């Protein structure tokens with residue numbers, strides 16, 4: 001009787017503790033998100049999103065940073081996707097030297113965990129200086145390729161490994177060559193993992209600041225994307241870096257919070273897209 | 285009538301690393317017949333079957349010795365075109381393994397792999413293969429639907445159709461009915477009976493009744509050795525080897 005009572009008391013206590021921590025987490029999240037929205041949302045306007053800052057007219061616009069962000073996302077994704085998927089396919093499907101493959105995988109695993117400021121260092125030395133790209137969006141994108149490559153390789157490998165062995169055997173048994181089996185059966189059945197990995201990579205690129213601050217520049221002025229020269233030389237801040245620039249160097253917190261709101265919305269969208277893509281592709 | 289051997293093994297040895305899975309296998313598989321391979325688990329039935337289309341190449345560290353020929357050609361000859369071999373020697377696996385694509389694309393996969401692009405020809409191949417595998421009536425209205433929506437028995441018949449679509453000469457079946465219910469099993473057994481007019485079938489089975497029902501010849505394997513290879517009825521009614529008799533009367537294994 002007594003034992004029963006104390007067990008029930010403990011149960012109640014445990015439940016209460018769990019409920020409290022859940023409530024605290026939710027409250028914390030809501031406060032952070034709510035605070036950013038409250039301070040940032042009023043500043044969101046069509047004009048802000050579609051113009052650049054004009055000191056003459058005294059207006060504010062973040063179109064350059066939006067375009068820069070788009071640039072970095074597109075360029076780094078266009079490079080990291082074929083590289084990462086190619087490397088993963090090679091490592092899981094072709095590499096004869098298992099020890100070497102294991103070493104590469106281990107290295108990728110380790111690299112995907114190191115802080116991004118180290119990649120910034122590598123980017124500065126390798127792309128900005130050694131290759132003479134200087135602080136450009138291109139150098140930043142290339143650095144982000146190095147940074148996200150391990151993750152893309154790993155997520156691709158993971159989804160390749162979940163492809164049932166019977167699919168490969170079925171294709172090979174029909175006389176398909178190895179590459180055909182991979183291209184027509186193995187890769188399509190791991191596409192959900194690859195796409196999800198890519199979208200999360202976009203999320204990381206959008207959210208990255210340290211790397212780009214050191215490799216891509218801080219300018220918030222409009223870059224010239226109309227010529228090849230301009231595209232190669234463009235140098236400026238993405239949204240996250242712009243947030244830093246406005247908040248830290250100009251103490252303009254209103255615009256910083258507005259950018260933060262935008263980033264929050266963007267990240268939410270990206271995660272939603274990853275979730276939906278994963279679900280949609282898996283169902284097929 | 286003298287039966288012509290389409291597959292011949294002579295002193296065939298097979299190794300997984302250091303472990304020997306087949307020992308001095310010598311047998312002739314007749315063309316246009318159903319040959320059953322029986323024996324206790326781990327005796328090497330699948331290994332033997334998978335040497336015939338070189339599926340064992342997928343396992344690293346394997347080695348063979350001796351001779352194995354398909355229509356006089358050495359299957360393990362260096363430089364042999366394995367994809368061409370697998371086109372002529374099809375395989376149906378224990379677990380139905382349709383690809384995650386439409387029923388039509390599953391059946392068309394093999395022909396497309398071998399370069400068939402003409403739509404009309406593909407349509408025709410898909411239909412004749414599905415008919416031959418006795419599943420046409422069930423799927424004719426849903427060819428564009430995913431093959432994964434079929435029942436297990438239907439999936440296995442689809443896999444048979446997929447194998448037939450490349451117009452092989454030999455069909456290897458590794459316990460192709462062991463994952464299926466009795467009705468599906470019966471349908472596939474009927475199917476095997478009707479296919480043997482045009483194909484040579486080599487099947488592994490754990491079910492001795494099944495071997496008796498559908499096969500013309502039966503090979504009894506034990507610990508990697510071929511103990512006895514006889515016309516099926518004779519093997520089951522008057523086995524020559526004591527070990528065969530012990531096995532078919534259920535005294536071991």
Ligand SMILES: Nc1ncnc2c1ncn2[C@@H]1O[C@H](COP(=O)(O)OP(=O)(O)OP(=O)(O)O)[C@@H](O)[C@H]1O
Nearest residue numbers: 300303305323324325326327328329330331332343
């Ligand atoms: N991939 C492999 N690597 C190492 N050894 C293997 C492999 N496949 C099979 N073997 C071994 O080879 C021997 C024969 O196996 P096999 O699969 O041919 O037997 P089986 O007669 O098909 O058995 P079952 O009836 O259980 O399917 C077994 O001892 C098995 O452990």
Ligand SMILES: [Mg+2]
Nearest residue numbers: 329330331488
């Ligand atoms: Mg087996």
